[in-house]
Structure formats: C-alpha cells, structure tokens
Amino acid sequence: MNLIKEQDRKLKGFTVLVVEDNELNQQVAKGLLEYNGATVALANHGEEALDMLSRSSFDCVLMDIQMPVMDGLEATRLIRANPQRSDALIIAVTANADQHHKDLCRDAGMNDFLAKPIDPEQLVSTLLKWLAPGSGAADAAASTEK
Numbered sequence: 001m002n003l004i005k006e007q008d009r010k011l012k013g014f015t016v017l018v019v020e021d022n023e024l025n026q027q028v029a030k031g032l033l034e035y036n037g038a039t040v041a042l043a044n045h046g047e048e049a050l051d052m053l054s055r056s057s058f059d060c061v062l063m064d065i066q067m068p069v070m071d072g073l074e075a076t077r078l079i080r081a082n083p084q085r086s087d088a089l090i091i092a093v094t095a096n097a098d099q100h101h102k103d104l105c106r107d108a109g110m111n112d113f114l115a116k117p118i119d120p121e122q123l124v125s126t127l128l129k130w131l132a133p134g135s136g137a138a139d140a141a142a143s144t145e146k
C-alpha cells in the first residue's frame, strides 16, 4: 500500500540525476526525491555524470562538489561548455555552505545551492522554484518550511 497521497508528489514527472560519491548521501537524496515522485538516476562522480548526460536528459542535476575522478565544479564547467547541455539545471549540494563556496559554485555555472545535510522541504521548494516557476507549487512547498 502506498501511503503517499498523489497530490503530495510535488516532483512527479521530473527526472533528477544525483551526482554524489557517498553511498549514504546517494540513498538519502534518492529516497527524498522518489518520495516526492521524481524519477532518480545516480552517478558516483562527475565523469560518470557527463557520460550519463550524453546518453539521457534530466530535468535537474543535483551535484556534489567533492568527489573522486572529477569533482562537481569541473563537471559543471564541462556541462556548461557543451552547447547541447549548456542550459541544464544544476544545483550544488555541499556541506561547505559558506559564501566562498557559494561563489565557487556560481562561478562554475551552477544555478543554485543546497546545504548538506539536505533539508527535505528545501530540496523540494528549490527544485520547484526552477522546474515549475510560477506554478504556486514552489511557494506552497516553501510555506510548509518550519
């Protein structure tokens, strides 16, 4: 039995690529997104994310910063440099939530910024702000924040 009401699935129909090297963080993000109705794919680092983005399209990329092989900043720069994906929605997810790191993310081309540990309501409202602007859904999600 599914206990989640259909109207609570605010991210239904959206696909999200979670780029994150920590398995626990992967599962937390995936669980929160799927709980809200999104379809989720996982990449373990930036290079894997670029490979997946070359084969499928996603409505949003949640990008960790510190990862082996290729970090989130470099992956974002390379995504932005590709004309076919330059308008991708990329949201940084990082424990370093100070202004310096926010600036680094913005300079690399990220659209927005989420602090770890991920706040469930903030995750939904931030995604909706970009994915469904003006729908009222983002405001509704934001208004439930404590």
Ligand SMILES: [Mg+2]
Residues within 6 Å of the ligand: 020, 021, 022, 064, 065, 066, 067
């Ligand atoms: Mg990491």
